[in-house]
Amino acid sequence: MKVLFLAPQPFFVERGTPIAVRFAVETLCQAGHEVDLVVLHGGEDIAMPGLTLHRVKRPPFVGEVPIGLSPAKILCDLFLVATAFRLLSRKRFDVIHAVEESVFPALAARAFRRFKLVYDMDSLMGDQVVEKWPRLAPLRRLFAAIERWPMRRADLVMPVCAAIADRVRALAPGQTIQLLPDVATPVAAASPNAGPVLDLRTVVGSATTSIALYVGNLESYQGTDLLIDAFAQLPPGCDCHLIIVGGRPDHVEAARARARAVRAGERVSLIGPAPLAHLPALLRQADILCSPRLKGVNTPMKIYAYMQAGRGIVATDILSHTQVLDQSRALLVPPGAAAFAGAVAALAADRALRERLGVAAARYAEEEYGADAFQRRLLAGYATLLDEHSALPRLSMVTASARADQLG
Structure with missing residues (x-):
């Protein structure tokens, strides 16, 4: 036709x-x-x-x-x-x-x-x-x-x-x-010759700190302010660092200012956009994948890539996420900084939980998406x-x- x-x-x-x-x-x-x-x-x-x-x-x-x-x-x-x-x-x-x-x-x-x-x-x-x-x-x-x-x-x-x-x-x-x-993760759609993948450990500067990762644009509906606020509220004993990948330059600078304002600057790194071809490798380097989205009904494309990566996911308990995720494949929490911080801390402290959720999510992504x-x-x-x-x-x-x- x-x-x-x-x-x-x-x-x-x-x-x-x-x-x-x-x-x-x-x-x-x-x-x-x-x-x-x-x-x-x-x-x-x-x-x-x-x-x-x-x-x-x-x-x-x-x-x-x-x-x-x-x-x-x-x-x-x-x-x-x-x-x-x-x-x-x-x-x-x-x-x-x-x-x-x-x-x-x-x-x-x-x-x-x-x-x-x-x-x-x-x-x-x-x-x-x-x-x-x-x-x-x-x-x-x-x-x-x-x-x-x-x-x-x-x-x-x-x-x-x-x-x-x-x-x-x-x-x-x-x-x-x-x-x-x-x-899920349409790698074939990525541009060729994208160059070397960033080593997230070099960003964090530690071999033992848990890495939480957010990938996507920084529009307000994505909830990145909530995410940064959550890292300002992590319990003192939680050794976890947030890396944010993506966003226009002005949005990245605004997010950095937010992190400084809530005194989360040492826990949060913003590295700007990365090539789509790098996405699977970046996700696999993380321990925790975050989606703090605040509204919407359509499921973000990154959720399918998150699931395929086989890592522990924390997401807000809204329809945009729950059409694909449930508590067997992710930690779903109300859209608030305190609840999100608690879920991040729980995953950072429990490797077995991260692995269980990640395996279930990856299996579901392969079968359905x-x-x-x-x-x-x-x-x-x-x-x-x-x-x-x-x-x-x-x-x-x-x-x-x-x-x-x-x-x-």
Whole structure:
């Protein structure tokens, strides 16, 4: 099939949605589909058989594309829409695979083109708007009604987590749904020649101190302030050091200032971003992996990598985590600094507990969120788009087990 894949993100960059997009595109191309991928400005060009990459021009006065909704992001999206419509005017596509907000122009395009529509849902957009701008809370019902439109009109909805799938079932009864969680540690998506991996022991300066690690951006919803505050509250006898990997330079400096302000500077090190290719090795060097996220329903991609690493995990007891983690695979605590500090101290003092939780998490990640499971789910979803006139040989990778795995 000919697929127009709309991904309103910079690409390729080493962060959540672009990583998932790359892995999805690779899967479709390997299955024999022809994919035209439209992405925002910024990022690294990639090439593979079956893929044509279309990068939109950078809008005036816009630099780096910010995470989340913003005026700059909306302007970037408008440039993506213009590129997508130019492609639709020149070429016929069997499928439009629309990530997040790109589903709305894809639906509008049905006024003059016939195609199957896949809605790739990474979040509940209406909830995100209200979380970012609480003053818009009175409009929550309007946002839900707008979001219900693509849920009902798409041919296939692919939610990233069970909570979003449940929302789709409630708002669009009878819709075809294929759950598509992120893949655990998609190392194949990383940039080559990333250089040597940082030795975390050299950062800590001790061969015996327990190492706690956080990896990810430092946006407020990630709870890194909570995490730093927790290390300020560790009991005096707890020999544990926190290393934070990731974040924009301004966010890193703000986090350092936070650590100094709460007198945790000696327990906390911020080293900035590291290449995605280094992620598995960095995680394996840690004793404890931390996810202090404060809100959201979609599971962070790093949780799958954390699980695969086989280390003790401490995470906040929120839906974003509990869809994947339970107390047999992690220590789940209320989102507060004192509770988080207690869980970190417990894991730092109990190697057997860390190993038990880590082994259980790694086994679950391999069974449910490995590369094979991701490919099987994606191709099973695409199999539902076929009718008697479609090119069946192009889905030769879809097996009977893949069809059985469909969740609808």
